[in-house]
Amino acid sequence: MMDDQVNEPREESDKATISTKGNPACGRCHLLVARYAPQVIASSGVYHKECFEAWYFSRYGKRPKLRQGNGSDRHRFQVVEPSSK
Numbered sequence: 001m002m003d004d005q006v007n008e009p010r011e012e013s014d015k016a017t018i019s020t021k022g023n024p025a026c027g028r029c030h031l032l033v034a035r036y037a038p039q040v041i042a043s044s045g046v047y048h049k050e051c052f053e054a055w056y057f058s059r060y061g062k063r064p065k066l067r068q069g070n071g072s073d074r075h076r077f078q079v080v081e082p083s084s085k
């Protein structure tokens with residue numbers, strides 16, 4: 001026999017987990033990107049570096065070219081657009 005899960009009307013306090021404290025949420029997995037985690041700053045938002053690479057690879061079939069930041073921004077990467085020729 002199957003017990004369907006009862007949909008209890010939960011209080012939706014969970015849905016406001018999206019950061020308002022300065023830490024952005026990853027554009028792919030929607031988890032917060034820790035301040036010093038390796039991350040990619042793209043025009044469409046911020047991604048975990050691993051998330052971005054996985055997404056990029058699944059879309060373009062190759063790894064993205066990322067440029068690492070300097071100094072205190074070494075955990076930040078920017079996409080090197082391939083269309084610059």
Ligand SMILES: [Zn+2]
Pocket residue numbers: 026027028029030031047048051
């Ligand atoms: Zn992510």
